[in-house]
Structures are given as C-alpha cells and as structure tokens.
Amino acid sequence: MLVMWRRSKKLYKKRYHRRSLAETAVSTVKRRFNHTLYSKKRRGQKNELRLKVITYNLSIIARLPARFQSRVSLPSELTEARNERERIPR
Numbered sequence: 001m002l003v004m005w006r007r008s009k010k011l012y013k014k015r016y017h018r019r020s021l022a023e024t025a026v027s028t029v030k031r032r033f034n035h036t037l038y039s040k041k042r043r044g045q046k047n048e049l050r051l052k053v054i055t056y057n058l059s060i061i062a063r064l065p066a067r068f069q070s071r072v073s074l075p076s077e078l079t080e081a082r083n084e085r086e087r088i089p090r
Contacts, residue, residue, distance in 0.1 A: 033052040
C-alpha cells in the first residue's frame with residue numbers, strides 16, 4: 001500500500017475508500033445483528049451470515065426515497081410498512 005501511495009495518491013485514495021466502505025458495512029452488520037454466530041456447523045454459519053447481510057441490505061432498500069424504489073422491486077410487506085411510515089406525521 002505504501003508503494004501505491006507513493007506512485008499515485010489518487011489511485012490510493014480510490015482503493016482505500018472502497019476498503020473503508022466495506023469495513024463500515026461489516027461493522028454495521030456486526031453491531032445491528034450481533035457479532036456472534038450461533039450455528040455450530042460451517043454450512044449453518046454461512047447461511048446465518050447470508051441472512052444477516054440480506055436483512056441489512058433490505059433495511060437499506062426500505063429507507064431509500066420513493067424515486068429510487070421504482071428501480072427496485074420490494075416485497076409487499078416492506079412497501080406497505082414504508083407507506084405507513086410516510087403517512088405518520090413526525
């Protein structure tokens with residue numbers, strides 16, 4: 001990484017930014033959904049982790065503004081929940 005930084009600071013910043021985004025996503029999943037895996041077998045652990053990541057991605061999609069929702073098809077339960085939240089004055 002040091003060699004890349006010396007050669008091209010712009011390329012270094014671009015690659016490091018991707019890394020920081022990935023680390024942020026992993027940290028958020030761990031904080032929201034507990035950092036421990038309860039399954040004992042490897043296959044179960046993989047499935048458990050996949051479900052946590054899918055849940056995290058759906059939570060992000062559910063918070064998107066309506067203009068982006070037209071590009072993404074959501075299950076009816078999430079769409080109804082989002083519409084209900086928008087009707088409630090805050």
